[in-house]
Amino acid sequence: MPAITTVTDSTHCKIDSLKSHGDGRFQGDWLHIERDDGGAGAPPQGEARRILSYTSVDGTFEHEAFSTGLAVNDEALPLHREFIDDINGVSDVVEREFLLKQAFNTTVTTKNSSVTLFTLDALAGPIKDIQVEFYLAADGGVTKITPSVYKTRAGDIITFTKEVVPAIIDLAQPGLATASRYRYTCKDLREGDQFYFSLAQTDDGAATIVADAALTYKEAR
Amino acid sequence: MLDIEQLLPPGYRFRELWDAELINNNATLPSSIPGGHKLTLTGARKGTTTKGAHFDGSATSNLNLGALYNAGAKLWVSLRFKLDRDYDSSASAYQFLWSKWIDDNNRILLALENSLGKLLLFKIDGGVNAFSISSTQISWNANQSYHVIASISSAEGVRLIIDNGTPVTDADTSALPNEGDLVIGSQYDGEASGIKGVISDVVIGTDDLSVAEELNLYKGVPPSDAINSYLLDEGRGVTAYDRGSGANNGTLDSSCSWDFGATKLPVLSLDGINDYAAHTAYVVNISGDLSLIWAGKFGINYTGIASYLSLVEMIFDNDNLIYFHYYPNDYVNWQTKGNGTQKFIPGLVPSVGDYGILIGTLTRAGVSKFFWNGNLVGSETGTGVIEGLARVFIGKDHTVGIGFTADKPSLIGLVEGDVSSVAKQLSRRINKLKNFGLTI
Numbered sequence: 001m002p003a004i005t006t007v008t009d010s011t012h013c014k015i016d017s018l019k020s021h022g023d024g025r026f027q028g029d030w031l032h033i034e035r036d037d038g039g040a041g042a043p044p045q046g047e048a049r050r051i052l053s054y055t056s057v058d059g060t061f062e063h064e065a066f067s068t069g070l071a072v073n074d075e076a077l078p079l080h081r082e083f084i085d086d087i088n089g090v091s092d093v094v095e096r097e098f099l100l101k102q103a104f105n106t107t108v109t110t111k112n113s114s115v116t117l118f119t120l121d122a123l124a125g126p127i128k129d130i131q132v133e134f135y136l137a138a139d140g141g142v143t144k145i146t147p148s149v150y151k152t153r154a155g156d157i158i159t160f161t162k163e164v165v166p167a168i169i170d171l172a173q174p175g176l177a178t179a180s181r182y183r184y185t186c187k188d189l190r191e192g193d194q195f196y197f198s199l200a201q202t203d204d205g206a207a208t209i210v211a212d213a214a215l216t217y218k219e220a221r
Numbered sequence: 222m223l224d225i226e227q228l229l230p231p232g233y234r235f236r237e238l239w240d241a242e243l244i245n246n247n248a249t250l251p252s253s254i255p256g257g258h259k260l261t262l263t264g265a266r267k268g269t270t271t272k273g274a275h276f277d278g279s280a281t282s283n284l285n286l287g288a289l290y291n292a293g294a295k296l297w298v299s300l301r302f303k304l305d306r307d308y309d310s311s312a313s314a315y316q317f318l319w320s321k322w323i324d325d326n327n328r329i330l331l332a333l334e335n336s337l338g339k340l341l342l343f344k345i346d347g348g349v350n351a352f353s354i355s356s357t358q359i360s361w362n363a364n365q366s367y368h369v370i371a372s373i374s375s376a377e378g379v380r381l382i383i384d385n386g387t388p389v390t391d392a393d394t395s396a397l398p399n400e401g402d403l404v405i406g407s408q409y410d411g412e413a414s415g416i417k418g419v420i421s422d423v424v425i426g427t428d429d430l431s432v433a434e435e436l437n438l439y440k441g442v443p444p445s446d447a448i449n450s451y452l453l454d455e456g457r458g459v460t461a462y463d464r465g466s467g468a469n470n471g472t473l474d475s476s477c478s479w480d481f482g483a484t485k486l487p488v489l490s491l492d493g494i495n496d497y498a499a500h501t502a503y504v505v506n507i508s509g510d511l512s513l514i515w516a517g518k519f520g521i522n523y524t525g526i527a528s529y530l531s532l533v534e535m536i537f538d539n540d541n542l543i544y545f546h547y548y549p550n551d552y553v554n555w556q557t558k559g560n561g562t563q564k565f566i567p568g569l570v571p572s573v574g575d576y577g578i579l580i581g582t583l584t585r586a587g588v589s590k591f592f593w594n595g596n597l598v599g600s601e602t603g604t605g606v607i608e609g610l611a612r613v614f615i616g617k618d619h620t621v622g623i624g625f626t627a628d629k630p631s632l633i634g635l636v637e638g639d640v641s642s643v644a645k646q647l648s649r650r651i652n653k654l655k656n657f658g659l660t661i
Contacts, residue, residue, distance in 0.1 A: 052660075099654070103243045105251040105259060119245045121487045123269060123456065124656070192457070196246070215243075215251075221654065 001034055001075040010065045011052075015076060019059035026054040026078045031063045037073040044068050051078060098128065098218035105213045109136075109145060112203035118215040119196040122189040125220035130186040132197045134213035138180075143205025149186050152194045160196065191220075228650050229636060230643050236506055237613070237635040239498075241267065241517075242487040250489065250498060258505060258613070260498040264464065265616060268490025268629060269456025270518055272303070272574070273421030274473055275480040276406035278316065282415050282476040283407035284461055286449070286469060290321075290427060292399040297372035297426050298331070299438040300405070301573075304418040309338035309360035315408075316416045318369070322409040323401040330408060331371045331381075333361065333416070342371045342381045344395070352391040356383050366574065368439050370430070373397070377429050385439040405451070410474070419480045422520075425449040425465070433527060441521035441573050441627050442528065443493050450492050454629065456481070464492035484576065484656050486631050488517055489615065493627025497617035505611040505635065507535050507543055508585075512640040513555075515545050515579040516651050517630035519571040524551040531617055531624035532579075533633060537609030545579055546624065555581035555591035559605030566591040566599035576657035578648045582641040583607075590641045595648035595661040597641075631655055 006014035018026075029051050036045035044066035053062040061078075070076075107115050117134060120127060136145065150160040189195055199211060229235065238253040239260060245251060247266035251259045276282040290296055298319055308316065312335040320330035326348040334341040339355035361367065370382045379391035405423055407415030424443045434444045443450060450465040456479050461471040489498060515533055523530070527549055536542035540561040547553055552567035568591055571577055580592040587604040590597060615633060618624030632651065640647055645661065652659045 101240070101253065102255075103240075103251040103253050104255055104257060105245070105249070116246050118251065119243065121242045121244075121267065124242065124486050214255075219242075 002077060004070055004072055004074045004076055005059075007070045007072060008060070010069055012060060012062050013070050013076075015059045015061065017059070018078070020056055021054070023056045024054055025056065026051045026061065030079045031061055032077050032079050033066065033070070033074055034077050035075040037071050037075075042068070044070060044074070048079065099221050100216065100218055102217075103215040105215075106210065107213070108208040108210050109199050109201040110208050111201055111205070114148075114198050114200035115211075116196050116198045117211065117213045120189065120194065120215075120217060122191055122193045122195075122219075124191075126189060126191050127193075127195075127217050127219050128188040130188070130195065130215070130217045131183060132186065132213065132215050133181070133183040134199070134211050135181045137210040143209060144202040145209070146200045146202075147182070147184065148198050148200065149184070150196050150198070151187070151189070160194070228647065228654065229640070230646070233636055233638045233640060235634050236511070236637050237633075239633045241489045241631050244487065244489065258500045258502070260500050260613065260615065262489075262498045264494075264496035265489055265491050265498050266462070268452065268454035268488050269479075270481065270484045270486045270488055270629065270631075271454055271456040272480045272482060273301070273419040274406070274453045274461065275419050275478045276416050277476050277478075278413060278415045278417040279476045280411050280413040281474045283410050283474050284405040284420075284451070284471045284477070285410045285474070286403045286405065286471045288400055289403045289425075289449075289469065290397050291401075293397040293427055294375040295373065295427050295429060296397055297370060297430050298423070299368070299370045299425075299443075300423040301366050301368050301421050302416060302418055303366045304361055304363050304416070306363045306417065307361065308333050310336060312338065315414060316418075317406070317408040317414050318416055318420070319403065319405045320408040321398050321401045321403045323398050327398050328401065328408075329373070329397060331369070332408070340369065340381070340383060342379065344373070344393070346395060346398070351395045352379050352393040354379060354381050354389045354391050356381065356389060358383055370435055370438055372430060374429050382435055382439075385436060405471070406477070421453045423449070423451040423453065425467075437526055437528070440524070440526050441493065442526055442530070443627070445494060445622075445625075447494055450494060452490060452492060454488070454490050455479070464496065465494060483658055486655060488629035488631045490629055491520070491616040491625070491627055493520065493625050495622075495625060497625065498615040500613045503537065503610045503612055505535055505613055507537065507541070507611045507635070508607050508609070510584045510637070510639040511543070512580055512582045512636040512638065513543055513545065514632065514634040514636065514647075514651070515577075515630055516632040516655060516657070517577065517628055519575045519577055520573060520627035520629055521547075522571065522573050523547045523553050524570045529618065529624050530626045531614065532626055532628060532630075534614045534619055535611040535635065536614070536619050537607070537611045541607045541609050542611070543581065543583065543607070545581060546618075553579070555579070555589065555599075557581070557583045557589045557604040557607070559587070559607035562603060562605030564589055564601035564604045566601050568598050569593050576659055578651050578657070578659065578661075580640065580644050580648065582639045582644070584639050590644075592641070592644040592648065594652075594659050595645035597644070
């Protein structure tokens, strides 16, 4: 196990056995103290701190301060940033796959108009598994609600086009005497695409109908 | 696959969370947590982290604003520009930043002048020079942002100011050309004479700027009476939205593009004039242990400004509130006030374009801490116990017409619990989530 050979100050140490790995090789990784030289398991044993810089020629590690200062012969091991959770239980790693995100919106539809429940912007990366779920308050009339999904298309980054496949069925007389709940799964967005989901009400039925809606999606990171 | 809630360590939860990528029709920003409250946008709209509109110097690279201010007695134009390549007296051609051009004998222009390497503000009427003043600066670095104000006035004459330096002046008081389009990024629409670089934060007015207003423009705070404001942060499409009272949207010509760095995100775009987002019902719980998070791109260099500016305010009443704000003390502060007893913690001074993650914490016992990009910058004790449910204002103070800011927040959250013991780790995660590129 590499041993600390010099403690310069609270944020710098040298490890002779880790010389010559190339400047910056360990920058951003973590310096984990495997064993305190005192032999009693005292701090900083078990602690890990971010490596801020690494100088190859003499094995100097600049690191965040440990709770207790390092000592010569403490045994230390650099750990790659992608494989370590820090001591506080918070991973530094946000998975590179997809992050589940969500949004909530309460709005009202009105006669002869359309409201947008949600807008999504995939500027930062692709988005998949988009689900829109909404609950329409009861309406005893003959209201007809038409959900629609609009997306931008390749080479046309600002003009929204109504999605027609798969077809979305109009919701006639939502709920009638009882409220009702609907769920739609929408197509994925490529990086840069935008999306919105709207509800249009015909010129009949209640003046307004409350829609409680939830959106879930997975965003690439 | 992670849940957004897992940004937080075990034992914490969001009371409120707003992510700018969900901005809905530039009207609302839905909550990202169950039971949260959506924000209503006033003037604010979805923008991006683009550095601005890129112009390539070709004949189809310009932003034509139309024939504005014909024969106007006063005009000032403030903008930031950044060149693709170094520019000095060895350059082969002029590069126009803006112009109002009828013909070569009737025009006003701001351009880099190749023979001298200077920035030239020039006006000619009927073939007779009205004025010609130049910067003392004779070389310009690639990829460095410069701020310039050029103004003419029937009362104050002509002024040219680079990066808040000493104004170069002329006593001429003649009016603007009586026709011709005001064109950004070129001399006129269709001429291959424009800047090869990026322009952003174009603000235009038709009054006399005070010295304080000139300073504020350099710092990123436009005057409240600005007529046109083109932040050029749309990041897609060809429309440059006018955020000022002029409501004169411009169209970027076909060779313009958007310049992004590594960070490519939707943001809540605020113009610093009158934009904000708010939830004005008293429903947000700001009692007990809590933490407030603001993560985004700064549009203001928070120092030396005489005005009060508010990034985020959650307020029950004047005695119970939490705030990230700038009070004229040269810092962004974390302010907490409970039952009338308040504490300020001064933070740091960002530059325009910096990314930042601010976390303010407060315990029921009155201990407050302020973390900037994961680092503790100050702590206080003695804040009173906050009582009441709060309203939320982002980009302005709760007071009507006060405290407008021009930043670009991407994520704002209120956490149940004091996250000070894990603030650095939480900041790292937000940094990675948003790809800010900060070293934390």
